[in-house]
Amino acid sequence: MADHVQTVVIGAGVVGLAIARELAPHGPLLVLEREDAIGTGTSSRNSEVIHAGMYYAAGTLKARSCVQGRRQLYDYCVEHGVAHRRTGKLIVATEAAQLPALKTIAERAHANGLTTPDDALQWLDAAQVQAMEPALRCVGALWSPSTGVVDTHALMLSLQGEAEAQGAALAPCTEFVGAERVGPHWRVRTRGSDGEAFEVDCTWLVNAAGLQAQHVAARIEGLDAAHIPPALWLKGSYFSLSGCRAPFSRLIYPVPSGGGLGVHLTLDMGGQARFGPDTEALDPALAAHDQPDYRVDPQRADAFYDAIRRYWPELPDGALQPAYSGIRPKLAQGGPGLDANDFEVSGPPRHGLPGLVQLFGIESPGITASLALASEVAQVLAGDRATGS
Numbered sequence: 001m002a003d004h005v006q007t008v009v010i011g012a013g014v015v016g017l018a019i020a021r022e023l024a025p026h027g028p029l030l031v032l033e034r035e036d037a038i039g040t041g042t043s044s045r046n047s048e049v050i051h052a053g054m055y056y057a058a059g060t061l062k063a064r065s066c067v068q069g070r071r072q073l074y075d076y077c078v079e080h081g082v083a084h085r086r087t088g089k090l091i092v093a094t095e096a097a098q099l100p101a102l103k104t105i106a107e108r109a110h111a112n113g114l115t116t117p118d119d120a121l122q123w124l125d126a127a128q129v130q131a132m133e134p135a136l137r138c139v140g141a142l143w144s145p146s147t148g149v150v151d152t153h154a155l156m157l158s159l160q161g162e163a164e165a166q167g168a169a170l171a172p173c174t175e176f177v178g179a180e181r182v183g184p185h186w187r188v189r190t191r192g193s194d195g196e197a198f199e200v201d202c203t204w205l206v207n208a209a210g211l212q213a214q215h216v217a218a219r220i221e222g223l224d225a226a227h228i229p230p231a232l233w234l235k236g237s238y239f240s241l242s243g244c245r246a247p248f249s250r251l252i253y254p255v256p257s258g259g260g261l262g263v264h265l266t267l268d269m270g271g272q273a274r275f276g277p278d279t280e281a282l283d284p285a286l287a288a289h290d291q292p293d294y295r296v297d298p299q300r301a302d303a304f305y306d307a308i309r310r311y312w313p314e315l316p317d318g319a320l321q322p323a324y325s326g327i328r329p330k331l332a333q334g335g336p337g338l339d340a341n342d343f344e345v346s347g348p349p350r351h352g353l354p355g356l357v358q359l360f361g362i363e364s365p366g367i368t369a370s371l372a373l374a375s376e377v378a379q380v381l382a383g384d385r386a387t388g389s
């Protein structure tokens, strides 16, 4: 007979771990992770920015979970000693033609509830920006005081620790290979890295497998393929700065473009600058066969120099070095307004299968939104229990 737990969470990225922490008080919980450590996927291939929530259309899950998640995350970091810094961020227009795009962002921020002295965006003219960041060239900017950076790995370790303290267990090197309904439960089949098979029954099954969420979904018996969205991978490469330090103490973003936020400058917890991510649509065959390609093509540096010198003309020749890349799990090709892609939390009201919740398209701002997404999953499961489905 298979062991029984209340919940199986598939995937130990920041979202799966936040969900594990949230659901652990409801009963025994197992997190399956196919790699040998937590957070080796998208959760360690990103900008580590705590986003304020100004880019996404009001009413979307992205907008809601980003704003709520950002507030929760700052509180969480303070309470649990997770390293973070409220750096603030400037979104810059480098030519007058970009000012309407900034206006749209300012309107969205307002519609998304960024209205307190803590998080409301402020308009700055070129002289005000110069006073803050003398090396920055622009015709105007929006200042976001509530944007910051977080040590994502420390966050994940903290979430894991809390989940485990409440009785959850992590199974590394354990791949989800399928699930089927057996009576009132899910029977989950797994395979260890040594090839050993193992089965466990659960009441709640949560698919938080990030880039692989569609692959996992396809192995859940009884799930109509109509409820599995297409997997579109949009790669983002980063370049680091070598031989000099960036003369900025705040995050610098251009106006968004190409389904991403534009080649921006972020600072890690040590104040070291990195640039990116750019946008590169990957061949759909790579997503279909689960073959992420994380190599950074040094040739992409040319476009980085062009993009960065629009706001930092003094960027020295030869200063950019290929660093790393991440892949955004998109559900639709994104336009400049980033509207084409919302997060998808798909529960029983949508697909009709009891106790199953799946997360699709958890690209940026997934770190910022992780605690709010975990609450969202708990609410979906509470609703499922209430209707007795």
Ligand SMILES: Cc1cc2nc3c(=O)[nH]c(=O)nc-3n(C[C@H](O)[C@H](O)[C@H](O)COP(=O)(O)OP(=O)(O)OC[C@H]3O[C@@H](n4cnc5c(N)ncnc54)[C@H](O)[C@@H]3O)c2cc1C
Pocket (backbone or CB within 6 Å): 010, 011, 012, 013, 014, 015, 016, 017, 032, 033, 034, 035, 038, 039, 040, 041, 042, 043, 044, 045, 046, 047, 048, 049, 050, 051, 174, 175, 176, 177, 208, 209, 210, 211, 212, 213, 216, 235, 236, 277, 325, 326, 327, 328, 329, 362, 363, 364, 365, 366, 367, 368, 369
């Ligand atoms: C370029 C880039 C920049 C970003 N910048 C930011 C940012 O600055 N701020 C922000 O808030 N967000 C940012 N994001 C988004 C954020 O990184 C992601 O939303 C978040 O990390 C997703 O976490 P996750 O847990 O859903 O996925 P992942 O971290 O990918 O975790 C999924 C886990 O599931 C495991 N898994 C997969 N298949 C199986 C299986 N069959 N069995 C068992 N385990 C399995 C994987 O090994 C992996 O560990 C960025 C994303 C990208 C790509």
